[in-house]
Amino acid sequence: MRILLVEDDLPLAETLAEGITDQLYTVDIATDGILAWDYLQAIEYDLLLLDVMLPHIDGITLCKQLRSQNYQMPVLMITARDTVSDKIMGLDAGADDYVIKPIDLGELFARIRALLRRGSMSLPPILRWYQLELDPSTYEVKYAHKLIHLTPKEYCILELLLRNGRRVLSRHVIIDHIWSIEDSPEEHTIKVHIRSLRQKLKINGAPENLIETVHGIGYRLGER
Template identity: 45%
Template sequence: MRILLVEDDDRIADPLAEDLRHQSHAVDIAYDGVAGWEFSQAASYDVILLDWMLPKLDGIQLCQRLRQSGCQAYILLLTAKDATGDKVLGLDAGADDYLVKPFEVDELTARLRALSRRQPIYQSVVLTHGEIELNPTTHSSTYAGIPLELTAKEYMLLEYFLQHPTQVISRTSLLDKLWEFDRISGEQTIKTHLTNLRRKFKQAGCQYDLIETVYGVGYRLRDVSQSR
């Protein structure tokens, strides 16, 4: 699963994220509520692990904003508040589950498995651009109806481009948004993933580069209306 962890205490956030990554989850970390909101707008997540007491924007406010914006991710609140009234407040704000600190990672991962078995509550918006379709709910993508077999990073790159179809996206932005937890990957790794993504489009029948290089700036999706 792709997980956003919003937690201001790095003594909790960093080891928890590492544990989840060892379980093959992709994890981004935001250390305050505003950063959590920005991450949620830049990518689609399956689950958001959300601390209650956050700087800039607290967890309840962020949870409400996420639901008002149509966020489809499951939200699991992580907090030391254990009163029944606090739990009711969190669930009424839009959270799907509630876990009291301190907690064992085994219990958290069990709750993640339980959430993954639920029927999705929110309708997912299929992202399209020309012949490309990407469905965040099923984590599938096609070109001209032909399934694309993408790695996790290739999928994340394509999703990010489709969420910003008219923008030139800098290499720094790609590193910040998609390699937040692995900065040592560097620009060469981005180029490798983009090369593989372009190759898979061509294998599906695309006759031109759908992802253009804007030299000295970054990358963007090609205007398909000018490619016919």
């Protein structure tokens, strides 16, 4: 899951991004409304974490602009103003929820999870593919009920594959969903992670073709 954090207070943005990354989300930071708009046009995000007070384009205006252009991702507003009228203004602009500064990280993570669940109502709480199970609420992965220990990137790649099933994902698409703009790796890195992920799945009884390579295109989950 990829989140765009729009916050002009850079120390706060970096603190929030670090905490959100620890929850196994990919985070990009934009420090003003214009940069945020550029990012949103170039990259598909699963959630927008949007400060109200921003340089150039404020959060309310940016939210209205997004909704007028039919952007559907959930928007979680960040504001230091907690009056009813301020909340109404943000919700009327198209925001889905509010979090008030100073931000409690536990509350923030809970609101992010709730909004992402709401945006994926067609998906079951636990993602399954034959005997493979991934629980996004606990970050646990099991095959045939045996727990598999994955690195954060391996977990994120597997979750992305599970959310897409038989759809083929290119290495470029995987990078776009899992790595931030500042931390984008070479495509060869994806091969390394996929190889390690396959080995860990195989050790726990999964078939070799559980993750298929579609040569020249990318990867997808295999059929049994």
